[in-house]
Amino acid sequence: MSGSSTAPKNHEGQLDLNRFFPYRLSTLDMAVSQAVAQLYSGRFNLSRQEWRIIAALGNHESMSAKELAAYSSLEKMQVSRAISRLKEADLILQQEDRDDRRYTRLSLSDQGRSVYRKIVPLVLAREEFILSALSEQEQEQLMQLMDKVYQKALELQKWG
Amino acid sequence: MSGSSTAPKNHEGQLDLNRFFPYRLSTLDMAVSQAVAQLYSGRFNLSRQEWRIIAALGNHESMSAKELAAYSSLEKMQVSRAISRLKEADLILQQEDRDDRRYTRLSLSDQGRSVYRKIVPLVLAREEFILSALSEQEQEQLMQLMDKVYQKALELQKWG
DNA sequence: TATTGTTATACTCTATAACTATA
DNA sequence: TATAGTTATAGAGTATAACAATA
Numbered sequence: 356m357s358g359s360s361t362a363p364k365n366h367e368g369q370l371d372l373n374r375f376f377p378y379r380l381s382t383l384d385m386a387v388s389q390a391v392a393q394l395y396s397g398r399f400n401l402s403r404q405e406w407r408i409i410a411a412l413g414n415h416e417s418m419s420a421k422e423l424a425a426y427s428s429l430e431k432m433q434v435s436r437a438i439s440r441l442k443e444a445d446l447i448l449q450q451e452d453r454d455d456r457r458y459t460r461l462s463l464s465d466q467g468r469s470v471y472r473k474i475v476p477l478v479l480a481r482e483e484f485i486l487s488a489l490s491e492q493e494q495e496q497l498m499q500l501m502d503k504v505y506q507k508a509l510e511l512q513k514w515g
Numbered sequence: 516m517s518g519s520s521t522a523p524k525n526h527e528g529q530l531d532l533n534r535f536f537p538y539r540l541s542t543l544d545m546a547v548s549q550a551v552a553q554l555y556s557g558r559f560n561l562s563r564q565e566w567r568i569i570a571a572l573g574n575h576e577s578m579s580a581k582e583l584a585a586y587s588s589l590e591k592m593q594v595s596r597a598i599s600r601l602k603e604a605d606l607i608l609q610q611e612d613r614d615d616r617r618y619t620r621l622s623l624s625d626q627g628r629s630v631y632r633k634i635v636p637l638v639l640a641r642e643e644f645i646l647s648a649l650s651e652q653e654q655e656q657l658m659q660l661m662d663k664v665y666q667k668a669l670e671l672q673k674w675g
Numbered sequence: 676t677a678t679t680g681t682t683a684t685a686c687t688c689t690a691t692a693a694c695t696a697t698a
Numbered sequence: 699t700a701t702a703g704t705t706a707t708a709g710a711g712t713a714t715a716a717c718a719a720t721a
Contacts, residue, residue, distance in 0.1 A: 369574050372570055372587060375570075377547045378567075380661070381544055387540055388537050410530055414531060426532065455678095455721070457720045486664065488666060493660055501657075512546060579703090580702070590689085617696070617702040
């Protein structure tokens with residue numbers, strides 16, 4: 356993906372990876388997510404899943420494991436395992452839901468909230484740096500274009 | 516990532532995953548790449564790495580393992596292992612470079628080229644379907660915006 | 676019977692580095 | 699010494715499904 360954005364598309368049964376949207380998207384995601392992972396992984400020793408749980412609980416009073424899975428695009432086992440590690444690290448608290456004891460109420464501990472408050476400004480700064488490549492208007496455009504493409508990709512997933 | 520593209524950005528030390536660019540990018544990539552992976556994985560039993568090697572060799576007469584790694588954004592061990600599996604499946608050919616015998620010359624076998632010719636129209640059709648969410652002009656915009664963001668993300672990676 | 680969440684299992688993928696052969 | 703490519707190893711992550719507790 357080296358600056359060939361204005362190149363023509365693939366033609367006639369030939370596929371150039373550098374002009375193939377899924378490949379370009381993948382390399383972009385790798386670069387961006389690694390830039391963020393360096394923070395939560397390197398400095399805070401959190402996995403991607405654990406970071407997402409922290410982030411999710413950081414602006415919700417409490418959530419069940421199921422809600423967490425839906426909100427963070429993780430599988431329920433990933434959530435379950437991230438939870439058990441985060442509990443062991445005393446970053447989150449877990450208690451039963453009084454009304455329906457199948458549910459758990461998960462929330463950040465004081466220590467977890469402290470970690471959240473340290474990480475968030477750092478990752479937001481990185482996001483801001485990366486997006487500083489674009490004007491405010493371009494950022495808005497990018498988000499809208501990505502949303503449209505996302506909806507189409509979901510259609511495709513449903514039909515297999 | 517449910518249609519919140521026009522929502523305001525994160526503020527004041529709070530981070531909403533659904534408004535966080537790296538997260539949105541990641542979910543988009545997952546949806547898109549899964550749509551493509553269903554093809555090469557499900558119908559042709561190829562891994563992501565193997566598919567990239569096939570795609571790379573499909574429009575290059577021959578490449579060395581090093582060239583493949585650079586072109587396909589894979590690590591040299593990933594390339595090496597994908598090569599060994601593809602050789603075993605008789606999809607690619609490998610011979611020594613006459614001038615410098617440290618290099619290998621890799622190319623598609625007839626069978627490999629046949630697989631390439633079958634897969635490419637299918638994945639291009641999926642790409643086209645996904646991108647049909649956008650006008651031609653919007654597609655062009657999206658690629659350009661992604662390229663700009665990519666360059667910034669690489670800057671960040673370099674500095675850690 | 677259906678649902679929430681946990682656990683078991685096997686499998687794959689990854690990262691690091693040692694290693695061979697060639698230059 | 700440096701480079702291309704392979705192999706070894708251990709650790710991390712993944713998918714599938716069985717399982718317990720609750721409703």
